[in-house]
Amino acid sequence: MYPSRFRYEAPRSIEEAIALLQQGGGEAKLLAGGQSLVPLLKLRFASPELLIDINNLPGLDYxxxxxxxxxxxxxxxxxxxxxxxxxxxxxxxxxxxxxxxxxxxxxxxxxxxxxxxxxxxxxxxxxxxxxxxxxxxxxxxxxxxxxxxxxxxxxxxxxxxxxxxxxxxxxxxPAPKGTVAGGYLKLERRVGDFATAGVAVAIERSGAVVTRAGIALTGVGSATIDATEAAKALVGSPLSAETIAQAAELAAGAAQPRTDHRGSAAYKRQIVRTFVERILTRVEQSSEKAG
Amino acid sequence: MTTQARDEIKIGGLGASRKRVEDNRFIRGKGNYVDDIVLPGMLHMEILRSPLAHARIVSIDTSKAWAIPGVRLVLTGEMMATRNLAWMPTLSYDTQAVLATDKVRFQGQEVACVIADDPYIAKDACEAIVVEYEALPVIVNPTQALADGAPLIRDDKENQHDNVVFDWEVGDRDGTERAFAQADLVSKLELHYPRSHPSPMECCGSIADFDRSTSKLTVYMTTQAPHIIRAAVALVAELPEHMIRIVSPDLGGGFGNKVPVYPGYVMSILASILLERPVKWIEDKTGNLISTGFARDIYLKGELALRKDGKILGVRMHTDSDHGAFFSDAQPSKFKIGLMHSAFSCYDIPSAHLTARGVYTNKAPGGVAYRCSFRVTEAMYFQERMVQAAADDLGMDQAEFRRRNFVRDDDFPHRTPFGFLTDSGQYGKCLQVGLEAIGYEDFLKQKEEAKSRGRLLGIGISTMTEPLGAGNSREYDILGIKMFDSAELRVHMTGKAILRTGAKTQGQGHETTWAQIVAHELGIPADDIVVEEGDTDTAPFGMGTYASRSTPVAGAAVAMVSRKVRAKARKLAAHLLEVSEEDIEWELGRFYVRSSPETGVSIQDCAYAAYSNMPDGMEPGLENVAYYDPPNLTWPFACYIATVEVDPQTGVWDVLRFVAVDDCGVRINPMVVEGQIMGGLTEAYAMASMQFITFDAQGNCIGSNYMDYLLPTAWETPGWELHEVVTPCPHHPIGAKGIGECATVGGPAAFVNAVLDAIKDTGVRNIDMPLLPDRVYEAITQRHDVSGAPPVKMDDHD
Missing domain, CATH: 3.30.465.10 (Uridine Diphospho-n-acetylenolpyruvylglucosamine Reductase; domain 3)
Known part of the structure; x- marks a missing residue:
């Protein structure tokens, strides 16, 4: 890899790292795992003047x-x-x-x-x-x-x-107030590929009743999508085939996918719908078993 | 055999699953690749590539690049032209730009290059070159290329008034028409085999080192065919052939990608001659994927004439192939679409006709490579997809339909529908072994049972017979050079030996398996034989390694040179045993007196005598060279069967089981053969499921890095169940056939046939590869075929 020329610093404390960032005046980049930054440097899509490697900062690996x-x-x-x-x-x-x-x-x-x-x-x-x-x-x-x-x-x-x-x-x-459940499903063309679509579901329950729900979508918009309406549909009642279907439909509607070489927009919505349904159905079935 | 004969497996002879000797250095990180080589005073070259697919070059300003400290040379097409090197010949009698002069014709085409003290400086300097382009309309497929008023891509060529590269036909047009007139049913299928890339882990590269004081040019480079390169350099650069040394060191894969001559090689050579310093060029992954020899990219219109009872009466094929901007296929000169007409060789079909048209487009050149000999991969895919569709159209069981049409075991030699002569095979037996291994009847029941619970299971069969080992000199040449091969064997005084061949291993394991052939012929333990390839100053002339030709041709030469050496050893043995040659018998590793079997001498005794105690009048030493021109191709056969489950809600499909039955004749090293089959199947799975290069309407290459161009990992690769049938090749000295490419050739159709079998109730007859989940889902829900290259519509909101 032959990136553009940059200065490299490896500070020993957060304070030192912040001072370097100030020095860099917006032209500095932090390097932690480097799994996105290094490819960008390699392709010269990113050419920061200063690279601040924070891997030596103590006490942050917890x-x-x-x-x-x-x-x-x-x-x-x-x-x-x-x-x-x-x-x-x-x-x-x-x-x-x-x-x-x-x-x-x-x-x-x-x-x-x-x-x-x-x-x-x-x-x-x-x-x-x-x-x-x-x-x-x-x-x-x-x-x-x-x-x-x-x-x-x-x-x-x-x-x-x-x-x-x-x-x-x-x-x-944050600390949960009820019992937690949920899951994450992702469709990728190959391990290591970016998501064609991904769905995160997190719920908290008091007894069987859902007290808090969060649904967020990966890869189906210009940023991560917080499907708040879909999540709301779950709160206040136990999970049922009806609430699950409703949440799945609302989540699919909240997606803003684009057609590209990973699939059509309609297909990505279908994946969102299917994955929300699968995660919640699994949660429902396992709680039935436990109950 | 006496008790003193060598145990062939113990000495690593034929049939021994000997561990690969080359792996010892590879797994220790001690391989020696081009990029590992460092020469004193070496400079570094980087290439500036075109961002546009079709554009006129208005101007190139290199002044800022020259101004960067450490820059030694900046080359442009204009400068190359002054030395008559702006264009070079391809392996298919076309020309290819080394550096663009008039216009760029594909995205990634070489526009300029910089030679500097280190690669960072060279890269910086490339960015400092200012090129002004005037964009031209872009052509990315044959339909656009053939449309009325299409822009002319090759306006550099005299007498080229359209985008057609060739219009070619083979077979019996009239006879085929008669067959179709008699048919009860005509089964039609249109298919696309998408563009993919061989993508060896090691990209291309070279170090050119011209020494003015000796006039000698040494080039270390990534080539599968060093002697062809030497000839090409002699002809193109007009340097004397004896002053050119091509060294191909360890190669990190080739798959056909490292057969052609690429502009980077030529530029590094010219730069070294101009600067009188070694110049290293190491291509990056994107450069490799967007500019070097791609594979496939071909459309088929196929028809089979069928009788009600399942007999195939005739086959008609038309192909439109997309060759990119320059016709640079590496293939036998006389066959314009390679060996496409090897299709249907395993089926007994009275008549066949093929028309083939090639077109230029604004895409990278290439068209043949990738673990397939000369379009055979496409031929076998088309064949097995057409056969599957025909069985379905007839409502006949897919295994039975194949069985009815196979060439029978007692029908050899057999003239194929397009005129090849096949010599051996047990096609029905291979299929039977496969069906039993997969449990065919049971699976069909399981499938029906699963269907009642809403699950979609499918089974797909693919067979292939591959014309391997180009070739015999009557029919096979590249640019007029006949396609024989060679081996040179030198046995030292202590009975150890060095073997050199004109082939060039790039993962096939020649260093291991060639020694086994010598061990088989001479009884010298394989561990006592070192194998060397890839240096044109020491290796005998050969055509290199591709097209699964090494074992059929160079491997045969190894056997033949061993026999020549044995013939001389026999004379030495007669001398040592003080009997006449006629009274001597040979067993593995030993000559003995017929009348007194316990009296004998070993091959090592003979070797020592060749240097210390030869008879009067005999030339000292024990060595020889053999050039082998095979009488025919070799014809391996295989049957591949996949079972899959398709998820109807997502289109995702999983391989449940995969059975491979390969008949590659006698296996020299079964472990190496199995490794070849597993690797080939993995690449077959890759093409069926995910691996393709496509382009948007502007000619931007989608698949220019490993985030977009997907190679399967161990995670998604299915497990392979391997079986064998052995039908020795009748003309090969040890009965072997080629194997390197069989699985890549025959594998893809098994997956596609299986997925289509799973969704047969939808009425869908075809989904073109790759079978990405969204394409399968579209087929299931829309109940229509999904054809062509996957679309790239990056701006299409719903």
């Missing part, structure tokens, strides 16, 4: 759960850590379903969840998952930290809400 059930994922936590996570396996089915579907094993070894959110690729899996879960990003800048709900964090294709001198240090999934 994912952990607070006593109240809040899940926190540090900026250097790799997809592979989440794939193997006992925390997610026992507490967060939507994330646990998505983790092994992100890209391919090689990418998962290096790439990070927070980096994926920052990259804001409409075909990125994590943005949908965190949206469906109502999560937020913690950004740190020269003036301290602030919380940005993920629905406001991703502002467009490959655009996020960070100021040029801010670093996304953590993603946060």
């Amino acid at each position: 994912h952990k759960v607070d006593p109240d059930g809040t899940i926190r994922i540090g900026a250097l936590c790799r997809h592979a850590d989440l794939e193997r996570s006992a925390i997610l396996a026992s507490r967060q089915p939507t994330m646990a379903a998505a983790a092994p579907l992100v890209a391919d094993p090689i990418v998962r070894n290096r790439g990070t969840l927070v980096g994926s959110l920052c990259h804001a690729d409409p075909q990125g899996d994590w943005a949908s998952v965190v949206t469906a879960l109502g999560g937020h990003v913690v950004a740190q800048g020269p003036n301290g930290r602030r919380k940005i709900p993920v629905s406001q964090f991703v502002t467009g294709p490959f655009q996020n809400a960070l100021a040029y001198d801010e670093i996304a240090v953590e993603a946060v999934i």
